[in-house]
Amino acid sequence: MTYPMRPFELHRPADVAEAVALAGEYPGAQYLAGGTDLVVNLRRRIAEPDHVIALGAIEGLGEVTREGNALAIGARVTMAELAAHPEVMARLPMLAEAAGIVAGPTIRGMATLGGNLVLDTRCRYYNQSFFWRQANDFCLKKDGSVCPVAPRGSFCWAAFSADTPPVLLALDAVLELTGPKGGRKVPLRNFYGNDGRWSIGEADGGLLPGELILRVRIPLPQAPWHGVYEKVRVRGSIDYPLAGLAMMVRWKDETAREIAELRMALTALNPQPMMVPGTEVFSGRELDPDAVAELSRLAGRTGKPMRTTVSDPAYRRAMIATMVEKAAARLAPGLGPALLQQARWA
Protein backbone atom coordinates (compact mmCIF):
# COMPACT_ATOMS: atom_id res chain seq x y z
CA MET A 1 0.00 0.00 0.00
CA THR A 2 1.44 3.33 -0.99
CA TYR A 3 0.73 6.53 0.84
CA PRO A 4 1.48 9.83 -0.85
CA MET A 5 4.72 11.46 0.20
CA ARG A 6 4.49 13.93 3.04
CA PRO A 7 4.33 17.42 1.50
CA PHE A 8 7.62 19.32 1.32
CA GLU A 9 8.97 22.46 -0.25
CA LEU A 10 11.24 21.96 -3.26
CA HIS A 11 14.17 24.27 -3.87
CA ARG A 12 16.13 24.29 -7.13
CA PRO A 13 19.31 26.31 -6.48
CA ALA A 14 21.36 27.47 -9.46
CA ASP A 15 24.77 26.82 -7.92
CA VAL A 16 26.53 25.06 -5.06
CA ALA A 17 26.81 28.22 -2.92
CA GLU A 18 23.06 28.75 -3.08
CA ALA A 19 22.40 25.07 -2.31
CA VAL A 20 24.61 25.15 0.78
CA ALA A 21 23.06 28.46 1.93
CA LEU A 22 19.60 26.88 1.65
CA ALA A 23 20.79 23.88 3.67
CA GLY A 24 22.06 26.27 6.34
CA GLU A 25 18.75 28.11 6.34
CA TYR A 26 16.60 24.98 6.61
CA PRO A 27 18.09 22.46 9.05
CA GLY A 28 16.93 18.94 8.25
CA ALA A 29 16.61 19.70 4.54
CA GLN A 30 17.68 16.87 2.24
CA TYR A 31 19.64 17.14 -0.96
CA LEU A 32 18.19 15.42 -4.03
CA ALA A 33 20.46 14.38 -6.91
CA GLY A 34 19.59 11.21 -8.88
CA GLY A 35 16.65 10.49 -6.61
CA THR A 36 16.89 6.72 -6.87
CA ASP A 37 17.34 6.34 -3.10
CA LEU A 38 15.67 9.45 -1.66
CA VAL A 39 12.45 9.43 -3.71
CA VAL A 40 11.73 5.83 -2.69
CA ASN A 41 12.38 6.75 0.94
CA LEU A 42 10.12 9.81 0.66
CA ARG A 43 7.34 7.61 -0.68
CA ARG A 44 7.78 5.17 2.19
CA ARG A 45 7.93 8.03 4.68
CA ILE A 46 11.32 6.88 5.80
CA ALA A 47 12.55 10.32 4.79
CA GLU A 48 10.23 13.13 5.86
CA PRO A 49 12.03 16.42 5.24
CA ASP A 50 10.16 19.73 5.17
CA HIS A 51 12.58 20.99 2.54
CA VAL A 52 14.21 19.19 -0.37
CA ILE A 53 17.09 20.88 -2.18
CA ALA A 54 17.22 19.51 -5.72
CA LEU A 55 20.64 19.73 -7.34
CA GLY A 56 19.43 19.15 -10.91
CA ALA A 57 19.78 22.77 -12.04
CA ILE A 58 23.40 23.11 -10.89
CA GLU A 59 26.00 23.10 -13.66
CA GLY A 60 29.27 21.24 -13.19
CA LEU A 61 30.24 18.51 -10.73
CA GLY A 62 29.81 16.11 -13.65
CA GLU A 63 33.41 15.93 -14.84
CA VAL A 64 36.14 13.33 -14.59
CA THR A 65 39.54 15.05 -14.55
CA ARG A 66 43.11 13.85 -14.30
CA GLU A 67 45.00 15.78 -11.59
CA GLY A 68 48.63 14.72 -11.47
CA ASN A 69 48.67 11.17 -10.23
CA ALA A 70 45.00 11.15 -9.26
CA LEU A 71 41.57 11.08 -10.86
CA ALA A 72 38.98 13.55 -9.57
CA ILE A 73 35.37 12.57 -10.20
CA GLY A 74 32.46 14.99 -9.77
CA ALA A 75 29.72 13.86 -7.39
CA ARG A 76 27.08 14.28 -10.10
CA VAL A 77 28.66 11.70 -12.44
CA THR A 78 26.13 8.90 -12.87
CA MET A 79 26.83 5.20 -12.47
CA ALA A 80 26.28 4.71 -16.22
CA GLU A 81 28.74 7.51 -17.06
CA LEU A 82 31.29 6.13 -14.60
CA ALA A 83 30.99 2.62 -16.05
CA ALA A 84 31.56 3.84 -19.62
CA HIS A 85 34.06 6.66 -19.07
CA PRO A 86 37.25 5.95 -21.05
CA GLU A 87 39.58 7.43 -18.41
CA VAL A 88 37.89 5.50 -15.57
CA MET A 89 37.87 2.28 -17.60
CA ALA A 90 41.55 2.69 -18.44
CA ARG A 91 42.89 3.89 -15.06
CA LEU A 92 40.46 2.43 -12.52
CA PRO A 93 38.70 -0.50 -14.17
CA MET A 94 37.50 -1.91 -10.82
CA LEU A 95 35.52 1.30 -10.24
CA ALA A 96 33.96 1.10 -13.71
CA GLU A 97 33.12 -2.54 -13.00
CA ALA A 98 31.37 -1.79 -9.69
CA ALA A 99 29.44 1.18 -11.14
CA GLY A 100 28.39 -0.93 -14.14
CA ILE A 101 26.62 -3.54 -11.99
CA VAL A 102 24.75 -1.17 -9.69
CA ALA A 103 21.00 -1.98 -9.88
CA GLY A 104 19.76 -1.94 -13.50
CA PRO A 105 20.17 0.35 -16.54
CA THR A 106 17.40 2.83 -15.68
CA ILE A 107 18.76 3.36 -12.17
CA ARG A 108 22.36 3.61 -13.40
CA GLY A 109 21.36 6.42 -15.76
CA MET A 110 20.02 8.43 -12.81
CA ALA A 111 22.03 7.41 -9.72
CA THR A 112 25.07 9.57 -8.95
CA LEU A 113 28.44 8.81 -7.38
CA GLY A 114 27.72 11.25 -4.54
CA GLY A 115 24.43 9.51 -3.84
CA ASN A 116 26.06 6.08 -3.95
CA LEU A 117 28.55 7.20 -1.29
CA VAL A 118 25.77 8.31 1.07
CA LEU A 119 23.20 5.66 0.18
CA ASP A 120 20.97 5.18 3.18
CA THR A 121 21.65 1.95 5.07
CA ARG A 122 19.18 -0.83 4.33
CA CYS A 123 17.23 -3.44 6.29
CA ARG A 124 14.24 -5.70 5.65
CA TYR A 125 12.46 -3.98 8.56
CA TYR A 126 13.29 -0.45 7.37
CA ASN A 127 12.92 -0.39 3.57
CA GLN A 128 9.19 -1.00 3.66
CA SER A 129 6.06 1.09 3.21
CA PHE A 130 4.71 3.14 6.10
CA PHE A 131 1.80 0.69 6.34
CA TRP A 132 4.15 -2.32 6.61
CA ARG A 133 6.40 -0.66 9.17
CA GLN A 134 3.44 0.50 11.25
CA ALA A 135 2.03 -3.06 11.32
CA ASN A 136 5.42 -4.21 12.62
CA ASP A 137 5.60 -1.50 15.34
CA PHE A 138 8.30 0.29 13.35
CA CYS A 139 12.03 -0.14 14.11
CA LEU A 140 14.89 1.54 15.93
CA LYS A 141 16.11 3.37 12.83
CA LYS A 142 12.78 5.04 12.09
CA ASP A 143 9.73 5.78 14.25
CA GLY A 144 10.26 2.85 16.67
CA SER A 145 12.37 1.95 19.70
CA VAL A 146 13.25 -1.72 19.17
CA CYS A 147 15.49 -3.26 16.52
CA PRO A 148 13.68 -6.38 15.23
CA VAL A 149 17.04 -7.76 14.05
CA ALA A 150 18.62 -7.62 17.54
CA PRO A 151 15.77 -6.70 19.93
CA ARG A 152 17.81 -6.55 23.11
CA GLY A 153 20.42 -4.16 21.77
CA SER A 154 20.39 -0.44 21.17
CA PHE A 155 22.38 -0.72 17.94
CA CYS A 156 21.07 -0.39 14.39
CA TRP A 157 22.30 -3.18 12.11
CA ALA A 158 20.94 -1.82 8.81
CA ALA A 159 23.52 -2.74 6.18
CA PHE A 160 25.34 -0.23 4.02
CA SER A 161 24.67 -1.64 0.56
CA ALA A 162 26.32 0.54 -2.07
CA ASP A 163 28.72 -0.96 -4.61
CA THR A 164 31.29 1.76 -5.32
CA PRO A 165 32.37 2.61 -1.72
CA PRO A 166 34.33 -0.63 -1.08
CA VAL A 167 36.24 0.00 -4.30
CA LEU A 168 36.90 3.61 -3.31
CA LEU A 169 37.98 2.49 0.18
CA ALA A 170 40.46 0.04 -1.31
CA LEU A 171 41.75 2.82 -3.58
CA ASP A 172 42.10 5.21 -0.61
CA ALA A 173 39.80 7.90 -2.04
CA VAL A 174 39.35 11.32 -0.45
CA LEU A 175 36.04 13.21 -0.43
CA GLU A 176 35.89 16.94 -1.09
CA LEU A 177 32.93 18.31 0.85
CA THR A 178 31.37 21.71 1.27
CA GLY A 179 28.78 22.87 3.77
CA PRO A 180 27.32 25.83 5.63
CA LYS A 181 30.46 25.91 7.80
CA GLY A 182 32.90 25.69 4.90
CA GLY A 183 34.71 22.97 3.00
CA ARG A 184 36.74 20.00 4.22
CA LYS A 185 38.51 16.98 2.82
CA VAL A 186 37.85 13.62 4.41
CA PRO A 187 39.58 10.34 3.65
CA LEU A 188 36.77 7.91 2.83
CA ARG A 189 38.21 5.55 5.45
CA ASN A 190 37.23 8.08 8.16
CA PHE A 191 33.86 8.95 6.68
CA TYR A 192 31.43 6.27 7.77
CA GLY A 193 29.96 5.65 11.21
CA ASN A 194 29.59 2.31 12.93
CA ASP A 195 25.84 2.38 13.64
CA GLY A 196 23.24 1.85 10.89
CA ARG A 197 21.86 5.29 11.68
CA TRP A 198 25.05 7.12 10.70
CA SER A 199 23.55 8.44 7.54
CA ILE A 200 20.75 10.28 9.26
CA GLY A 201 23.07 12.13 11.60
CA GLU A 202 22.40 10.31 14.85
CA ALA A 203 25.80 8.68 14.97
CA ASP A 204 29.26 10.06 14.36
CA GLY A 205 29.79 9.23 10.68
CA GLY A 206 28.74 10.65 7.38
CA LEU A 207 28.05 14.21 6.40
CA LEU A 208 27.71 17.09 8.85
CA PRO A 209 24.34 18.90 8.66
CA GLY A 210 23.97 20.61 5.28
CA GLU A 211 27.17 19.17 3.86
CA LEU A 212 27.40 18.16 0.21
CA ILE A 213 29.92 15.97 -1.62
CA LEU A 214 31.54 17.90 -4.48
CA ARG A 215 34.19 15.54 -5.80
CA VAL A 216 35.94 12.28 -5.06
CA ARG A 217 39.71 12.28 -5.50
CA ILE A 218 41.29 8.90 -6.15
CA PRO A 219 45.08 8.44 -6.17
CA LEU A 220 46.14 6.12 -8.99
CA PRO A 221 47.95 3.07 -7.60
CA GLN A 222 51.49 2.34 -8.72
CA ALA A 223 51.62 -0.18 -11.58
CA PRO A 224 51.52 -3.07 -11.99
CA TRP A 225 48.23 -3.45 -10.13
CA HIS A 226 44.83 -5.01 -10.70
CA GLY A 227 41.54 -4.67 -8.90
CA VAL A 228 38.17 -6.40 -9.13
CA TYR A 229 34.75 -6.13 -7.56
CA GLU A 230 32.64 -9.19 -6.72
CA LYS A 231 28.93 -8.88 -5.97
CA VAL A 232 26.40 -11.42 -4.71
CA ARG A 233 22.71 -10.70 -5.25
CA VAL A 234 19.49 -12.61 -5.79
CA ARG A 235 19.06 -11.65 -9.46
CA GLY A 236 21.68 -10.65 -11.99
CA SER A 237 20.22 -7.15 -12.21
CA ILE A 238 18.28 -4.57 -10.19
CA ASP A 239 19.04 -6.00 -6.73
CA TYR A 240 21.16 -4.47 -4.03
CA PRO A 241 24.14 -6.61 -3.05
CA LEU A 242 23.72 -9.28 -0.37
CA ALA A 243 27.49 -9.07 -0.08
CA GLY A 244 30.20 -7.29 -2.04
CA LEU A 245 33.99 -7.41 -2.08
CA ALA A 246 36.59 -5.15 -3.64
CA MET A 247 40.07 -6.64 -3.91
CA MET A 248 43.15 -4.96 -5.34
CA VAL A 249 46.69 -6.15 -5.53
CA ARG A 250 49.92 -4.44 -6.48
CA TRP A 251 52.42 -6.97 -7.76
CA LYS A 252 56.05 -7.27 -6.88
CA ASP A 253 56.28 -9.93 -9.59
CA GLU A 254 53.10 -10.55 -11.50
CA THR A 255 54.09 -13.77 -13.27
CA ALA A 256 55.20 -15.31 -9.96
CA ARG A 257 52.02 -13.91 -8.33
CA GLU A 258 54.22 -12.23 -5.71
CA ILE A 259 52.29 -9.58 -3.79
CA ALA A 260 53.64 -6.10 -3.07
CA GLU A 261 50.42 -4.94 -1.42
CA LEU A 262 46.93 -6.40 -1.19
CA ARG A 263 43.79 -4.62 -0.04
CA MET A 264 40.22 -5.83 0.50
CA ALA A 265 37.04 -3.99 1.40
CA LEU A 266 33.54 -5.33 2.01
CA THR A 267 30.07 -3.92 1.49
CA ALA A 268 26.48 -4.92 2.32
CA LEU A 269 27.62 -6.95 5.32
CA ASN A 270 27.94 -4.23 7.99
CA PRO A 271 26.36 -0.83 8.71
CA GLN A 272 29.34 0.71 6.92
CA PRO A 273 31.64 -0.40 4.11
CA MET A 274 34.67 -2.01 5.78
CA MET A 275 38.35 -2.24 4.95
CA VAL A 276 39.53 -5.72 5.92
CA PRO A 277 42.40 -5.15 8.37
CA GLY A 278 45.51 -7.29 8.52
CA THR A 279 46.31 -7.75 4.84
CA GLU A 280 49.73 -6.02 5.21
CA VAL A 281 51.32 -9.33 6.17
CA PHE A 282 50.78 -10.64 2.67
CA SER A 283 53.39 -8.29 1.26
CA GLY A 284 56.11 -10.42 -0.34
CA ARG A 285 54.01 -13.59 -0.31
CA GLU A 286 52.73 -15.51 -3.28
CA LEU A 287 48.98 -15.30 -3.90
CA ASP A 288 48.47 -19.07 -3.77
CA PRO A 289 45.58 -21.21 -2.46
CA ASP A 290 46.94 -21.06 1.12
CA ALA A 291 47.07 -17.27 0.99
CA VAL A 292 43.53 -17.21 -0.41
CA ALA A 293 42.29 -19.38 2.47
CA GLU A 294 43.88 -17.00 4.97
CA LEU A 295 42.42 -13.98 3.19
CA SER A 296 38.99 -15.61 3.31
CA ARG A 297 39.28 -16.07 7.06
CA LEU A 298 40.39 -12.45 7.49
CA ALA A 299 37.47 -11.15 5.44
CA GLY A 300 35.12 -13.47 7.32
CA ARG A 301 36.16 -11.89 10.62
CA THR A 302 35.30 -8.42 9.28
CA GLY A 303 31.93 -9.09 7.61
CA LYS A 304 29.07 -9.43 10.10
CA PRO A 305 25.88 -10.23 8.18
CA MET A 306 22.73 -9.97 10.31
CA ARG A 307 19.08 -10.73 9.54
CA THR A 308 18.77 -7.50 7.56
CA THR A 309 17.90 -9.14 4.23
CA VAL A 310 15.44 -11.84 3.29
CA SER A 311 18.40 -14.08 2.46
CA ASP A 312 19.87 -16.08 5.33
CA PRO A 313 22.87 -14.41 7.05
CA ALA A 314 24.64 -17.80 7.00
CA TYR A 315 24.47 -17.75 3.20
CA ARG A 316 25.89 -14.24 3.04
CA ARG A 317 28.65 -15.29 5.46
CA ALA A 318 29.52 -18.29 3.31
CA MET A 319 29.63 -16.06 0.26
CA ILE A 320 32.46 -13.98 1.77
CA ALA A 321 34.97 -16.81 1.21
CA THR A 322 33.50 -17.49 -2.22
CA MET A 323 33.93 -13.86 -3.23
CA VAL A 324 37.53 -13.84 -1.99
CA GLU A 325 38.27 -16.96 -4.05
CA LYS A 326 36.60 -15.59 -7.18
CA ALA A 327 38.33 -12.23 -6.85
CA ALA A 328 41.76 -13.81 -6.27
CA ALA A 329 41.27 -16.17 -9.22
CA ARG A 330 40.52 -13.20 -11.45
CA LEU A 331 43.53 -11.24 -10.16
CA ALA A 332 46.23 -13.87 -10.25
CA PRO A 333 46.85 -15.58 -13.61
CA GLY A 334 46.63 -19.35 -13.29
CA LEU A 335 45.32 -19.32 -9.72
CA GLY A 336 41.79 -20.42 -10.65
CA PRO A 337 42.64 -24.04 -11.53
CA ALA A 338 44.84 -24.36 -8.42
CA LEU A 339 41.93 -23.14 -6.28
CA LEU A 340 39.55 -25.59 -7.88
CA GLN A 341 41.87 -28.48 -7.04
CA GLN A 342 41.84 -27.50 -3.38
CA ALA A 343 38.18 -26.48 -3.34
CA ARG A 344 36.53 -26.89 0.01
CA TRP A 345 33.81 -29.03 -1.52
CA ALA A 346 36.24 -31.32 -3.37
Add this chain to the structure above:
Amino acid sequence: MKHPLSLNLNGDMAENLVEARTSLLTFIRESAGLTGTKRGCEEGECGGCAVLLDGRLVDSCLILALEAQGKTVTTVEGLGDPHHLSPVQSAFAESGASQCGFCIPGMLLATTALLDREPDPDEASIREAISGNLCRCTGYTRIVKAIQLAAKLKHDGQN
Protein backbone atom coordinates in the same frame (compact mmCIF):
# COMPACT_ATOMS: atom_id res chain seq x y z
CA MET B 1 1.30 24.53 -2.53
CA LYS B 2 1.38 24.06 -6.29
CA HIS B 3 3.97 25.23 -8.78
CA PRO B 4 3.69 25.75 -12.52
CA LEU B 5 5.30 23.03 -14.64
CA SER B 6 5.72 22.92 -18.37
CA LEU B 7 7.57 20.32 -20.36
CA ASN B 8 7.69 18.90 -23.85
CA LEU B 9 5.69 15.67 -23.79
CA ASN B 10 5.92 13.72 -27.06
CA GLY B 11 6.36 16.92 -29.04
CA ASP B 12 3.51 18.85 -27.41
CA MET B 13 3.76 21.28 -24.51
CA ALA B 14 2.23 19.84 -21.34
CA GLU B 15 1.49 22.32 -18.60
CA ASN B 16 -0.17 22.26 -15.19
CA LEU B 17 0.21 23.28 -11.58
CA VAL B 18 1.75 20.46 -9.55
CA GLU B 19 2.81 19.83 -5.98
CA ALA B 20 6.50 19.34 -5.21
CA ARG B 21 5.81 15.72 -4.19
CA THR B 22 4.18 14.84 -7.52
CA SER B 23 6.26 12.36 -9.50
CA LEU B 24 6.81 12.66 -13.22
CA LEU B 25 4.88 9.38 -13.55
CA THR B 26 1.83 10.86 -11.81
CA PHE B 27 2.06 13.98 -13.97
CA ILE B 28 2.17 11.91 -17.17
CA ARG B 29 -0.72 9.65 -16.19
CA GLU B 30 -3.03 11.92 -14.23
CA SER B 31 -2.37 15.42 -15.55
CA ALA B 32 -1.49 14.69 -19.17
CA GLY B 33 -3.77 11.63 -19.24
CA LEU B 34 -1.28 9.36 -21.00
CA THR B 35 -1.72 5.98 -19.33
CA GLY B 36 0.68 3.98 -21.49
CA THR B 37 3.34 4.64 -18.86
CA LYS B 38 2.62 2.13 -16.11
CA ARG B 39 2.64 2.53 -12.34
CA GLY B 40 4.30 -0.65 -11.10
CA CYS B 41 6.50 -0.95 -8.04
CA GLU B 42 7.17 2.77 -7.54
CA GLU B 43 10.65 1.98 -6.28
CA GLY B 44 12.74 1.60 -9.43
CA GLU B 45 12.64 -2.20 -9.65
CA CYS B 46 10.21 -2.98 -12.45
CA GLY B 47 10.81 -0.44 -15.24
CA GLY B 48 7.07 -0.25 -16.01
CA CYS B 49 7.24 3.54 -15.72
CA ALA B 50 10.31 3.93 -17.94
CA VAL B 51 10.30 6.99 -20.21
CA LEU B 52 12.93 8.88 -22.16
CA LEU B 53 13.93 12.13 -20.45
CA ASP B 54 15.96 14.21 -22.90
CA GLY B 55 16.65 10.91 -24.68
CA ARG B 56 17.86 9.09 -21.56
CA LEU B 57 16.00 6.02 -20.25
CA VAL B 58 14.77 6.74 -16.69
CA ASP B 59 12.16 5.50 -14.22
CA SER B 60 9.56 8.27 -14.13
CA CYS B 61 8.36 7.16 -10.67
CA LEU B 62 11.71 8.25 -9.19
CA ILE B 63 11.72 11.74 -10.67
CA LEU B 64 9.86 14.66 -9.15
CA ALA B 65 7.76 16.23 -11.89
CA LEU B 66 9.19 19.69 -11.18
CA GLU B 67 12.68 18.35 -11.89
CA ALA B 68 11.57 17.80 -15.51
CA GLN B 69 10.76 21.49 -15.99
CA GLY B 70 11.59 22.50 -19.56
CA LYS B 71 12.80 19.04 -20.52
CA THR B 72 11.67 16.68 -23.26
CA VAL B 73 9.81 13.52 -22.24
CA THR B 74 9.00 10.68 -24.62
CA THR B 75 6.46 8.06 -23.56
CA VAL B 76 5.17 5.06 -25.49
CA GLU B 77 2.46 7.29 -26.99
CA GLY B 78 5.24 9.36 -28.55
CA LEU B 79 6.82 6.45 -30.43
CA GLY B 80 4.03 6.00 -32.95
CA ASP B 81 0.24 5.64 -33.20
CA PRO B 82 -1.91 2.61 -34.14
CA HIS B 83 -1.75 3.57 -37.82
CA HIS B 84 1.92 4.50 -37.87
CA LEU B 85 3.82 2.20 -35.55
CA SER B 86 7.51 2.87 -34.97
CA PRO B 87 9.84 0.08 -36.19
CA VAL B 88 10.27 -1.02 -32.57
CA GLN B 89 6.51 -1.23 -32.03
CA SER B 90 6.01 -3.11 -35.34
CA ALA B 91 8.70 -5.60 -34.38
CA PHE B 92 7.05 -6.29 -31.00
CA ALA B 93 3.65 -6.75 -32.67
CA GLU B 94 5.01 -9.02 -35.41
CA SER B 95 6.99 -11.13 -32.92
CA GLY B 96 4.07 -11.64 -30.55
CA ALA B 97 6.29 -10.28 -27.80
CA SER B 98 3.45 -8.94 -25.70
CA GLN B 99 1.59 -11.22 -23.31
CA CYS B 100 -0.29 -9.26 -20.64
CA GLY B 101 1.32 -6.12 -22.02
CA PHE B 102 2.01 -4.31 -18.75
CA CYS B 103 5.79 -4.22 -19.18
CA ILE B 104 5.73 -3.53 -22.92
CA PRO B 105 5.70 0.30 -22.89
CA GLY B 106 8.86 0.22 -20.73
CA MET B 107 10.38 -2.48 -22.95
CA LEU B 108 9.64 -0.40 -26.07
CA LEU B 109 11.37 2.64 -24.59
CA ALA B 110 14.33 0.59 -23.35
CA THR B 111 14.62 -0.83 -26.87
CA THR B 112 14.34 2.61 -28.47
CA ALA B 113 17.11 3.92 -26.19
CA LEU B 114 19.27 0.87 -26.97
CA LEU B 115 18.92 1.13 -30.75
CA ASP B 116 19.59 4.87 -30.65
CA ARG B 117 23.03 4.28 -29.15
CA GLU B 118 23.75 0.81 -30.54
CA PRO B 119 21.97 0.15 -33.89
CA ASP B 120 23.21 -3.43 -34.20
CA PRO B 121 23.28 -4.95 -30.70
CA ASP B 122 24.18 -8.57 -29.97
CA GLU B 123 21.98 -10.70 -27.73
CA ALA B 124 24.05 -9.96 -24.62
CA SER B 125 23.64 -6.20 -25.15
CA ILE B 126 19.92 -6.67 -25.69
CA ARG B 127 19.49 -8.65 -22.48
CA GLU B 128 21.58 -6.10 -20.61
CA ALA B 129 19.53 -3.20 -22.04
CA ILE B 130 16.22 -4.64 -20.80
CA SER B 131 17.61 -5.88 -17.48
CA GLY B 132 15.89 -3.01 -15.67
CA ASN B 133 12.48 -3.99 -17.06
CA LEU B 134 10.66 -6.93 -15.51
CA CYS B 135 8.19 -9.06 -17.49
CA ARG B 136 6.16 -11.05 -14.95
CA CYS B 137 4.74 -13.23 -17.71
CA THR B 138 8.47 -14.09 -18.13
CA GLY B 139 8.13 -13.83 -21.91
CA TYR B 140 11.68 -12.65 -22.43
CA THR B 141 12.53 -14.93 -25.34
CA ARG B 142 10.08 -13.30 -27.72
CA ILE B 143 10.95 -9.85 -26.39
CA VAL B 144 14.61 -10.47 -27.25
CA LYS B 145 13.58 -11.75 -30.70
CA ALA B 146 11.42 -8.65 -31.19
CA ILE B 147 14.38 -6.40 -30.36
CA GLN B 148 16.54 -8.26 -32.89
CA LEU B 149 13.79 -7.76 -35.48
CA ALA B 150 13.44 -4.10 -34.49
CA ALA B 151 17.14 -3.54 -35.16
CA LYS B 152 16.70 -5.12 -38.58
CA LEU B 153 13.53 -3.13 -39.41
CA LYS B 154 15.20 0.11 -38.35
CA HIS B 155 18.24 -0.76 -40.40
CA ASP B 156 16.16 -1.67 -43.50
CA GLY B 157 14.07 1.48 -43.10
CA GLN B 158 17.15 3.62 -43.36
CA ASN B 159 18.29 2.04 -46.61
